[in-house]
Each structure stands twice: as structure tokens, then as C-alpha cells.
Amino acid sequence: MELDASAVVHGELASDPPVATKAQWAALWVLLLGAFMGFLDIFIVNVANPSIQTEMHATFADIQLVPTGYTLAYAAGLVTGGRLGDIFGRRRIFLIGVVAFAVTSAACAAARNPGFLVGARILQGLAAAVMLPQVLALVQVTFRRNDERTRAIGLYGAVIGLGVLAGQIVGGFLIEWDVAGLGWRAIFLVNFPLCVITFIAGLMLIKDRGERLAMKLDLGGVILLGLGLFGLVHALVIGAERGWIMSLVLEMVAGTLLLGLFIVWERRVARIGGAPLLPPRLFKQRGFSMGLPTALFFYGVNGAFVFLLAFYLQHAMDFTPLGSALEFTPMAILTSVSSMLCGKLMERFGQWVVPAAAVLMGVGLLAVWAAVESVSTEGQAMALMPGLLLYGCGGGIVATSLIGMALSGIAPEDAGAASGGILTAVQASEAAGIAGIGALFAGLAASGGFVHGFGISAIVLTALSILTAAFLHFLGARQPSQAS
Structure with a gap:
């Protein structure tokens, strides 16, 4: 059989997927900007x-719902948002999500009372849940070569880590600068020009090469999963903030039961030949089934540490929002650098680099504990820095690698559902980490002070980082080669 040499060169054979074009790489950066906004607005x-x-003369209970409303809506809607992209087209749903995110961000900035702001934040979380799963799904179907897909998903993982850290930094600078006298409203209005850029560039550059699924949305699955996740995450967040009353315990139990019913329902839908919201076949994929618990541990640790560090800096060390932002900045820079170097490190040293990076996170947390225990709060700004840099270095590598490892082997038709599932694990774990470790910190701080509470919390997070390293070791074992 004779082969066309030009076809071989341009990768047009079935055995040699085409190389991504410059336009496709440009489209990736547009998608990453959308993802960045979604994670930025969590923190x-x-x-x-x-x-x-x-300004609003709000109660503490009211103000707690401003971040919580976004978190709950976002976590509850991710899987459904991913499946909507599979059915109606990922590019279309992504652009709709971008428009909705711009409108709801403007609504947040225009709020004049706590109730309106909380409602706008809930709608903003739903907009993010529609927008974000399309990013990973489009990456899965756009980049056909394994090495290019790995690089693209790695960049996405890095964006998650940077978005979490940048939330503290950007928010601190915007509040300090008081842009145009807008005060806190600037943190929401900053999204508007970013959304305009994302939408226009998305219209020009993003192409949806995946097949749409000829199916109806699994409404039973949507209801069971949405209510189950809402009940579980709401109970975790509110229980940690306000105390565990019986109604919250019952809400958590109900949420857990609904999630159990969701699993039973999805199996039934698959058995009768329907199209489940989260196909049970995904859990037969080793990357996905191992990736979910690994993501729970890693992002639980990361979410809790970033939250507690911001609280500790401002309440125990009397940092201003700007001072807190500056303390976060070197860690964010090193996270970015290690993210960019991750691919080269893995090429040279192999998959073991990723669990080793989780161990490095643990070493950084131990260094943070040592600084907290041995240096007075007046001198801790510099003493904390070595631990924060080690943590950022390790975290950047893990964040860059984890999602790609978890989505390895996912079929194109399930890209949206799988992306939504992984992102749900990310968001739920951050909420659970903040709630669980936050409750531990609050209890310890009440009896022994902020320094004691933060130090012991750092030790617990160290242990969880080592456990994350063990999960990453097993996740990386026997992963398919990432070579093209």
C-alpha cells in the first residue's frame, strides 16, 4: 500500500492525529481566561x-452567604453544565455562560442590599457552572495528540491554582486602590471587560469539533445530584461557620442519601439504554475513578490552607488586604513557574515527580508550622516565606498534572460529563476542606489562640498532603504514555 507523503507530514493518517494549529492554541488561551475568572471569583x-x-450594614450571617452562595450554586451545577455542552454544543454553551457571568457580575456590583447581592452571587455561581466544564471538554476534543492534550490540560490545572491565589492578591489590590471610588464593587466589575474579551475572541477562535449527543437531558439525575450536592455542601459550609445544629446534621444526611439515590438512578438510566447525567462507565476508567478521590484530597488541602492563611495574616498578624496580597504574591509566582516547568520535569524524571511535589507541599507546610511556633507574629512575614515558596512550588506541579491524569482515556462524547464530575470534586473538596479544617482551627484558636490554631492546622494539612502523594502515586502508576 502506498502512502501519501504529504498526509504523513501533516498528520492526516488515523494513526497520527493532526498537530494543533496556532489558532487552536490561541483558542486555548481564550478558554483559560474564562476558567480563570470562574476560579478567581471563588476567593x-x-x-x-x-x-x-x-457599607451595607449587614449582619455577619448575611455576609457569610456572599461567598457561600456562589460556592453552592457552582458546585451543584457543574455536572449539569458539562452535560448541556455535550448535548447542545460546547462552544455555544461556553459563550452563553460567559455572557451570563458578565451580567451577573455587573448585578453583584450594582447590589444595594445584602439580599440582592446574595441572589446575584448564586446566579453568578450558576453561570460559572455552565461556562467552566466546557473548557476541559473543548480541550479534550480539540487537541488530538496526547502530548498536546497533556500540555493544554496542564495549563488548565495551573490556571486553577493561580485563580485561587490570585483571588487574594487581586482582591487586596483593588480594595486598597479603590479604583474610581468603587470600593468593593471593583472586585466584580473587573470581570466585565474580561468577559467581553473572552466572548469576542471566543466567537472568532473557538471551534467545537466534538460530536453532539442526540439525547435528552437526564432531568432526574439533574434534580437528585443538584439537591444532594447542595444539601451536603451547604451543611458543611454553614455548619463550620455557625455551629452544628440538628437541622444541618439532618440536611447533610439527606444530601448524602440523595447522592446515593443519584448513583442508583444513573445505573438504571444506563441499564435501560438512556443517557445518564454522569455515565457509570466513567468509573470504569482508572484515571477518573482514582482521580476523583485524589482531587478531593489535593484541592481540600489547598482550599483550606489558602483560606486559613488569609484569615491568619489579617486577624493574627494585623495585615491589611494589600499586605496580605503581597505576602501571597511570591507563592503565586513560584506556583506559576513550577507549573510551566512541570512538563519538562516529568519528561526528564518521570511520573514520580508529581507525588514528590505533594510531599514538597507537606515540607512547606511543616516549615510554615515551624515559623509560626518559633517566631513572634511581628517577625513572621519573612519567616513564613520559605514554607510558602516550597508549598507553591509543589502545588503548581500537582495542579498542572492532576486533572490531565484524571481525564486520561475519557471518550470525546463523555468529555463534558467527565469535566463536570472532576470540577465538582474540586469545588466540593475546597468547601469541605475550608469547613473541616476551618472548624478545627476555630476550636483550637478559641482555647489556645490564633497561633496555636494555625500551627496545629498546618500539621494536619501536612499529613493530608502526604496522603495526597500516596493517591498520586497510584494514580500515576500504569498511566498511558503521554507521547504523541
Whole structure:
């Protein structure tokens, strides 16, 4: 059989997928900008909460719902958002999500009372849940070569880590600068020009090469999963913030039961030949089934540490929002650098680099504990820095690698559902980490002070980082080669 040499060169044979074009790589950066906004807005509000509370004369309970409303809606809607992309087209749903995110961000900035702001934040979380799963799904179907897909998903993982850290940094600077006298409203309005850029560039550059699924949305699955996740995450977040009353315990139990019913329902839908919201066949994929618990541990640790560090800097060390932002900045820079070097490190040293990076996170947390225990709060700004840099270095590598490893082997028709499933694990774990470790910190701080509470919490997070390294070791074992 004779082969066409030009076809071989351009990768047009079935055995040699085509090389991604410059336009496809440009489209990736547009998608990553959308993803960055979604994760940025989880944490950017933290530094603005005191200003919002003062201006609106809100109660502490009201102000707690500003970050919580976004988190709950976002977590509950991710899988459904991913499946909507599989059915109606990922590019179309992504662009709809971008428009909705712009409108709801403007609504947040225009809020004049706590109730309106909380409602706008819930709608903003739903918009993010529609927008974000399409990013990973489009990456899965756009980049056909394994090495290019790995690089693209690695960049996405790095964006998650940077978005979490940048929330503290950008929020601190915007509050300090008081742009155009907008105060805290600037943290929401900053999304608007980014959404305009993303939408226009997305219209020009993003192509959806995946097949749409000829199926109806699994409404039973949507209801069971949405209510189950809402009940579980809401109970975790509110219980940690306000105390565990019986109604919250019952809500958590109900949420858990609904998630169990969701699993039973999905198996039934698959058995009768329907199209389940989260196909049970995904759990037969080793990457997905191992990736979910690994993501739970890693992002639980990361979410809890970033949250507690911001709280500790401002309440125990009396940092301003700007001072807190500056303390975070070197860690964010090193996270970015290690993310970019991750691929080369893995090429040279192999998959073991990723679990080793999780161990490095643990070493950084131990260094943070040592600084907290041995240096007075007046001198801790510099003493904390070595631990923060080690943590950022390790975290950048793990974040860059984990999602690609978890989505390895996923079929194109399940790209949206799988992306939504992984992102749900990411969001739920951050909420659970903040709630669980936050409750531990609060209890320890009440009896022994902020320094004691933060130090012991760092030790617990160290142990969880080592456990994350063990999960990453097993996840990386026997992973398919990433070579093209």
C-alpha cells in the first residue's frame, strides 16, 4: 500500500492525529481566561467581605452567604453544565455562560442590599457552572495528540491554582486602590471587560469539533445530584461557620442519601439504554475513578490552607488586604513557574515527580508550622516565606498534572460529563476542606489562640498532603504514555 507523503507530514493518517494549529492554541488561551475568572471569583470576595458588611450594614450571617452562595450554586451545577455542552454544543454553551457571568457580575456590583447581592452571587455561581466544564471538554476534543492534550490540560490545572491565589492578591489590590471610588464593587466589575474579551475572541477562535449527543437531558439525575450536592455542601459550609445544629446534621444526611439515590438512578438510566447525567462507565476508567478521590484530597488541602492563611495574616498578624496580597504574591509566582516547568520535569524524571511535589507541599507546610511556633507574629512575614515558596512550588506541579491524569482515556462524547464530575470534586473538596479544617482551627484558636490554631492546622494539612502523594502515586502508576 502506498502512502501519501504529504498526509504523513501533516498528520492526516488515523494513526497520527493532526498537530494543533496556532489558532487552536490561541483558542486555548481564550478558554483559560474564562476558567480563570470562574476560579478567581471563588476567593476574590474574601478580602472584600469586611467592606461589604460595613457599607451595607449587614449582619455577619448575611455576609457569610456572599461567598457561600456562589460556592453552592457552582458546585451543584457543574455536572449539569458539562452535560448541556455535550448535548447542545460546547462552544455555544461556553459563550452563553460567559455572557451570563458578565451580567451577573455587573448585578453583584450594582447590589444595594445584602439580599440582592446574595441572589446575584448564586446566579453568578450558576453561570460559572455552565461556562467552566466546557473548557476541559473543548480541550479534550480539540487537541488530538496526547502530548498536546497533556500540555493544554496542564495549563488548565495551573490556571486553577493561580485563580485561587490570585483571588487574594487581586482582591487586596483593588480594595486598597479603590479604583474610581468603587470600593468593593471593583472586585466584580473587573470581570466585565474580561468577559467581553473572552466572548469576542471566543466567537472568532473557538471551534467545537466534538460530536453532539442526540439525547435528552437526564432531568432526574439533574434534580437528585443538584439537591444532594447542595444539601451536603451547604451543611458543611454553614455548619463550620455557625455551629452544628440538628437541622444541618439532618440536611447533610439527606444530601448524602440523595447522592446515593443519584448513583442508583444513573445505573438504571444506563441499564435501560438512556443517557445518564454522569455515565457509570466513567468509573470504569482508572484515571477518573482514582482521580476523583485524589482531587478531593489535593484541592481540600489547598482550599483550606489558602483560606486559613488569609484569615491568619489579617486577624493574627494585623495585615491589611494589600499586605496580605503581597505576602501571597511570591507563592503565586513560584506556583506559576513550577507549573510551566512541570512538563519538562516529568519528561526528564518521570511520573514520580508529581507525588514528590505533594510531599514538597507537606515540607512547606511543616516549615510554615515551624515559623509560626518559633517566631513572634511581628517577625513572621519573612519567616513564613520559605514554607510558602516550597508549598507553591509543589502545588503548581500537582495542579498542572492532576486533572490531565484524571481525564486520561475519557471518550470525546463523555468529555463534558467527565469535566463536570472532576470540577465538582474540586469545588466540593475546597468547601469541605475550608469547613473541616476551618472548624478545627476555630476550636483550637478559641482555647489556645490564633497561633496555636494555625500551627496545629498546618500539621494536619501536612499529613493530608502526604496522603495526597500516596493517591498520586497510584494514580500515576500504569498511566498511558503521554507521547504523541
